[in-house]
Amino acid sequence: MKKCEQLYEGKAKKVFATEDPNLCIVDYKDDATAFNGQKKGTIVGKGVVNNRMSNCMFQLLEKQGVDTHFVEELSDRETVVKKVEIVPLEVIIRNISAGSFAKRFGVEEGIEFAQPTIEFSYKNDDLGDPLINDYHALALNLATQEEIDTIKKMAFKVNEVMKEYFKQLNVILVDFKLEFGKTPDGKIILADEISPDTCRFWDADTKEKLDKDRFRRDMGGVEEAYAEMMKRIGL
Ligand code: TMP
Numbered sequence: 523m524k525k526c527e528q529l530y531e532g533k534a535k536k537v538f539a540t541e542d543p544n545l546c547i548v549d550y551k552d553d554a555t556a557f558n559g560q561k562k563g564t565i566v567g568k569g570v571v572n573n574r575m576s577n578c579m580f581q582l583l584e585k586q587g588v589d590t591h592f593v594e595e596l597s598d599r600e601t602v603v604k605k606v607e608i609v610p611l612e613v614i615i616r617n618i619s620a621g622s623f624a625k626r627f628g629v630e631e632g633i634e635f636a637q638p639t640i641e642f643s644y645k646n647d648d649l650g651d652p653l654i655n656d657y658h659a660l661a662l663n664l665a666t667q668e669e670i671d672t673i674k675k676m677a678f679k680v681n682e683v684m685k686e687y688f689k690q691l692n693v694i695l696v697d698f699k700l701e702f703g704k705t706p707d708g709k710i711i712l713a714d715e716i717s718p719d720t721c722r723f724w725d726a727d728t729k730e731k732l733d734k735d736r737f738r739r740d741m742g743g744v745e746e747a748y749a750e751m752m753k754r755i756g757l
Pocket of ligand 1: 620621
Protein backbone atom coordinates (compact mmCIF):
# COMPACT_ATOMS: atom_id res chain seq x y z
CA MET A 523 0.00 0.00 0.00
CA LYS A 524 1.50 3.36 -0.97
CA LYS A 525 0.59 7.02 -0.52
CA CYS A 526 -1.10 8.87 -3.37
CA GLU A 527 -2.18 12.52 -3.18
CA GLN A 528 -2.45 14.33 0.15
CA LEU A 529 -6.12 14.78 1.06
CA TYR A 530 -5.74 16.79 4.24
CA GLU A 531 -3.22 18.23 6.67
CA GLY A 532 -4.33 18.79 10.24
CA LYS A 533 -2.45 20.04 13.28
CA ALA A 534 -0.99 16.64 14.16
CA LYS A 535 -1.50 14.41 11.13
CA LYS A 536 -1.53 14.29 7.34
CA VAL A 537 -3.96 12.07 5.46
CA PHE A 538 -3.19 10.60 2.04
CA ALA A 539 -5.31 8.81 -0.52
CA THR A 540 -4.28 5.32 -1.63
CA GLU A 541 -5.03 3.28 -4.75
CA ASP A 542 -7.99 1.83 -2.85
CA PRO A 543 -10.82 4.40 -2.67
CA ASN A 544 -11.96 2.93 0.67
CA LEU A 545 -8.57 3.31 2.39
CA CYS A 546 -6.33 6.20 3.45
CA ILE A 547 -2.88 6.48 4.98
CA VAL A 548 -2.44 8.63 8.08
CA ASP A 549 1.01 10.11 8.74
CA TYR A 550 1.57 11.38 12.31
CA LYS A 551 3.67 14.53 12.80
CA ASP A 552 5.71 15.78 15.77
CA ASP A 553 3.95 19.18 15.61
CA ALA A 554 2.09 20.09 18.78
CA THR A 555 -0.51 22.79 19.29
CA ALA A 556 -2.72 23.86 22.15
CA PHE A 557 -5.51 26.34 22.76
CA ASN A 558 -6.86 25.98 19.25
CA GLY A 559 -3.48 26.39 17.63
CA GLN A 560 -2.44 29.53 19.53
CA LYS A 561 0.42 27.70 21.20
CA LYS A 562 2.75 25.89 18.82
CA GLY A 563 5.72 23.61 19.32
CA THR A 564 7.34 20.29 18.59
CA ILE A 565 7.36 17.19 20.73
CA VAL A 566 10.23 15.12 19.36
CA GLY A 567 9.09 11.57 18.58
CA LYS A 568 5.42 12.32 19.33
CA GLY A 569 4.28 11.14 15.90
CA VAL A 570 5.77 7.72 16.53
CA VAL A 571 4.23 7.45 20.01
CA ASN A 572 0.79 8.58 18.87
CA ASN A 573 0.75 6.31 15.84
CA ARG A 574 1.90 3.19 17.68
CA MET A 575 -0.16 3.81 20.80
CA SER A 576 -3.32 4.59 18.81
CA ASN A 577 -2.93 1.39 16.84
CA CYS A 578 -2.42 -0.60 20.00
CA MET A 579 -5.61 0.93 21.50
CA PHE A 580 -7.63 0.38 18.32
CA GLN A 581 -6.61 -3.30 18.24
CA LEU A 582 -7.49 -3.72 21.92
CA LEU A 583 -10.89 -2.09 21.31
CA GLU A 584 -11.56 -4.19 18.20
CA LYS A 585 -11.04 -7.31 20.33
CA GLN A 586 -13.68 -5.96 22.72
CA GLY A 587 -16.19 -5.44 19.90
CA VAL A 588 -15.65 -1.73 19.14
CA ASP A 589 -15.40 -1.08 15.39
CA THR A 590 -12.52 1.25 14.50
CA HIS A 591 -10.90 2.68 11.37
CA PHE A 592 -7.66 0.75 11.97
CA VAL A 593 -6.46 -1.47 9.11
CA GLU A 594 -2.67 -1.88 9.19
CA GLU A 595 0.41 -0.19 10.65
CA LEU A 596 2.81 0.57 7.80
CA SER A 597 5.68 2.18 9.67
CA ASP A 598 6.48 4.04 12.90
CA ARG A 599 4.43 7.02 11.74
CA GLU A 600 2.13 5.67 9.04
CA THR A 601 -1.04 3.61 9.25
CA VAL A 602 -3.64 2.43 6.76
CA VAL A 603 -7.15 3.32 7.94
CA LYS A 604 -10.65 3.02 6.52
CA LYS A 605 -11.79 6.14 4.72
CA VAL A 606 -14.62 7.76 6.65
CA GLU A 607 -16.47 11.02 6.78
CA ILE A 608 -15.59 12.45 10.20
CA VAL A 609 -18.63 13.36 12.32
CA PRO A 610 -17.78 16.96 13.34
CA LEU A 611 -18.16 16.29 17.06
CA GLU A 612 -15.36 15.93 19.61
CA VAL A 613 -16.64 13.41 22.11
CA ILE A 614 -15.17 13.88 25.57
CA ILE A 615 -15.49 11.35 28.38
CA ARG A 616 -14.35 12.25 31.90
CA ASN A 617 -13.78 10.02 34.91
CA ILE A 618 -12.07 12.67 37.06
CA SER A 619 -12.33 16.47 37.09
CA ALA A 620 -9.56 18.24 35.16
CA GLY A 621 -8.92 20.82 32.46
CA SER A 622 -11.88 22.72 31.07
CA PHE A 623 -14.35 20.88 33.34
CA ALA A 624 -12.55 22.08 36.48
CA LYS A 625 -12.30 25.59 35.04
CA ARG A 626 -15.90 25.83 33.77
CA PHE A 627 -17.50 24.57 36.97
CA GLY A 628 -15.03 26.10 39.41
CA VAL A 629 -13.90 22.86 41.01
CA GLU A 630 -10.46 21.48 41.75
CA GLU A 631 -8.82 18.88 39.55
CA GLY A 632 -8.77 15.28 40.76
CA ILE A 633 -12.37 14.75 41.92
CA GLU A 634 -13.43 11.22 41.01
CA PHE A 635 -16.95 11.09 39.58
CA ALA A 636 -19.48 8.44 40.69
CA GLN A 637 -20.08 7.83 36.99
CA PRO A 638 -18.32 9.06 33.86
CA THR A 639 -19.55 12.19 32.04
CA ILE A 640 -19.89 12.76 28.33
CA GLU A 641 -19.88 16.02 26.41
CA PHE A 642 -19.61 17.10 22.81
CA SER A 643 -17.72 19.95 21.20
CA TYR A 644 -18.55 21.15 17.71
CA LYS A 645 -15.38 20.46 15.69
CA ASN A 646 -14.90 23.90 14.18
CA ASP A 647 -11.55 25.68 14.60
CA ASP A 648 -12.93 29.08 13.54
CA LEU A 649 -15.38 28.92 16.46
CA GLY A 650 -12.86 27.40 18.88
CA ASP A 651 -14.64 24.01 19.15
CA PRO A 652 -17.59 25.24 21.25
CA LEU A 653 -19.42 22.97 23.67
CA ILE A 654 -22.62 21.69 22.06
CA ASN A 655 -25.54 19.48 23.18
CA ASP A 656 -27.48 16.77 21.34
CA TYR A 657 -30.24 19.16 20.29
CA HIS A 658 -27.75 21.64 18.83
CA ALA A 659 -26.01 18.83 16.94
CA LEU A 660 -29.38 17.73 15.51
CA ALA A 661 -30.35 21.32 14.63
CA LEU A 662 -27.07 21.76 12.77
CA ASN A 663 -27.46 18.37 11.03
CA LEU A 664 -24.09 17.21 12.36
CA ALA A 665 -25.48 13.74 13.06
CA THR A 666 -28.80 11.93 13.40
CA GLN A 667 -30.30 10.95 16.77
CA GLU A 668 -29.50 7.34 16.01
CA GLU A 669 -25.88 8.21 15.26
CA ILE A 670 -25.59 10.26 18.45
CA ASP A 671 -26.99 7.34 20.47
CA THR A 672 -24.50 4.95 18.83
CA ILE A 673 -21.61 7.36 19.47
CA LYS A 674 -22.51 7.71 23.16
CA LYS A 675 -22.77 3.95 23.62
CA MET A 676 -19.45 3.33 21.86
CA ALA A 677 -17.70 6.12 23.78
CA PHE A 678 -18.73 4.69 27.18
CA LYS A 679 -17.64 1.22 26.04
CA VAL A 680 -14.24 2.64 25.01
CA ASN A 681 -13.99 4.16 28.49
CA GLU A 682 -14.71 0.85 30.22
CA VAL A 683 -12.11 -1.01 28.15
CA MET A 684 -9.41 1.66 28.40
CA LYS A 685 -9.93 2.42 32.10
CA GLU A 686 -9.33 -1.24 32.97
CA TYR A 687 -6.40 -1.51 30.59
CA PHE A 688 -4.57 1.53 31.98
CA LYS A 689 -5.32 0.52 35.57
CA GLN A 690 -3.13 -2.53 35.00
CA LEU A 691 -0.33 -0.18 33.92
CA ASN A 692 -0.71 1.86 37.13
CA VAL A 693 -2.13 4.73 35.08
CA ILE A 694 -5.37 6.60 35.79
CA LEU A 695 -7.41 7.45 32.70
CA VAL A 696 -8.65 10.90 33.74
CA ASP A 697 -10.43 11.94 30.54
CA PHE A 698 -10.10 11.69 26.77
CA LYS A 699 -11.45 12.89 23.44
CA LEU A 700 -12.72 10.63 20.67
CA GLU A 701 -13.78 11.24 17.10
CA PHE A 702 -16.06 9.02 15.07
CA GLY A 703 -16.42 8.54 11.33
CA LYS A 704 -19.09 7.33 8.98
CA THR A 705 -18.24 4.66 6.39
CA PRO A 706 -19.73 4.89 2.86
CA ASP A 707 -22.41 2.38 3.94
CA GLY A 708 -23.39 4.60 6.87
CA LYS A 709 -21.77 2.71 9.74
CA ILE A 710 -20.33 4.69 12.68
CA ILE A 711 -16.79 3.61 13.61
CA LEU A 712 -14.14 4.98 15.95
CA ALA A 713 -11.58 7.12 14.07
CA ASP A 714 -8.81 9.71 14.66
CA GLU A 715 -6.32 8.79 17.42
CA ILE A 716 -6.04 7.71 21.04
CA SER A 717 -2.78 9.06 22.45
CA PRO A 718 -1.23 11.28 25.12
CA ASP A 719 -2.39 14.20 22.90
CA THR A 720 -6.03 13.21 23.32
CA CYS A 721 -6.13 11.61 26.77
CA ARG A 722 -5.15 12.70 30.27
CA PHE A 723 -3.03 10.04 31.98
CA TRP A 724 -1.90 10.30 35.62
CA ASP A 725 0.45 7.94 37.38
CA ALA A 726 -1.75 6.11 39.90
CA ASP A 727 0.68 6.57 42.80
CA THR A 728 2.27 9.97 42.28
CA LYS A 729 -0.51 11.54 40.13
CA GLU A 730 2.29 12.74 37.84
CA LYS A 731 0.96 13.89 34.46
CA LEU A 732 1.97 11.60 31.59
CA ASP A 733 0.29 13.44 28.70
CA LYS A 734 0.07 16.64 26.64
CA ASP A 735 -0.87 18.74 29.67
CA ARG A 736 2.92 18.93 30.27
CA PHE A 737 3.15 20.82 26.93
CA ARG A 738 -0.07 22.85 27.41
CA ARG A 739 1.06 23.97 30.88
CA ASP A 740 4.82 24.38 30.15
CA MET A 741 5.73 21.79 32.75
CA GLY A 742 8.76 20.32 30.95
CA GLY A 743 9.47 16.61 30.64
CA VAL A 744 7.07 16.30 27.72
CA GLU A 745 9.03 13.80 25.61
CA GLU A 746 9.83 11.82 28.75
CA ALA A 747 6.13 11.53 29.62
CA TYR A 748 5.25 10.26 26.13
CA ALA A 749 8.16 7.77 26.34
CA GLU A 750 6.99 6.58 29.78
CA MET A 751 3.53 5.81 28.39
CA MET A 752 5.09 3.80 25.55
CA LYS A 753 7.19 1.88 28.06
CA ARG A 754 4.20 1.02 30.25
CA ILE A 755 2.21 -0.17 27.25
CA GLY A 756 5.20 -2.30 26.27
CA LEU A 757 5.83 -0.64 22.91
P1 TMP B 1 -10.42 19.69 28.22
O1 TMP B 1 -10.45 19.43 29.70
O2 TMP B 1 -9.42 20.72 27.81
O3 TMP B 1 -11.79 19.96 27.68
O4 TMP B 1 -9.92 18.32 27.54
C1 TMP B 1 -10.60 17.12 27.72
C2 TMP B 1 -9.84 15.98 27.04
O5 TMP B 1 -9.88 16.14 25.64
C3 TMP B 1 -8.37 15.90 27.41
O6 TMP B 1 -8.04 14.53 27.59
C4 TMP B 1 -7.63 16.45 26.24
C5 TMP B 1 -8.55 16.19 25.09
N1 TMP B 1 -8.54 17.25 24.08
C6 TMP B 1 -8.21 16.96 22.78
O7 TMP B 1 -7.90 15.82 22.45
N2 TMP B 1 -8.23 17.98 21.86
C7 TMP B 1 -8.56 19.24 22.18
O8 TMP B 1 -8.55 20.10 21.30
C8 TMP B 1 -8.91 19.54 23.54
C9 TMP B 1 -9.27 20.92 23.94
C10 TMP B 1 -8.88 18.51 24.44
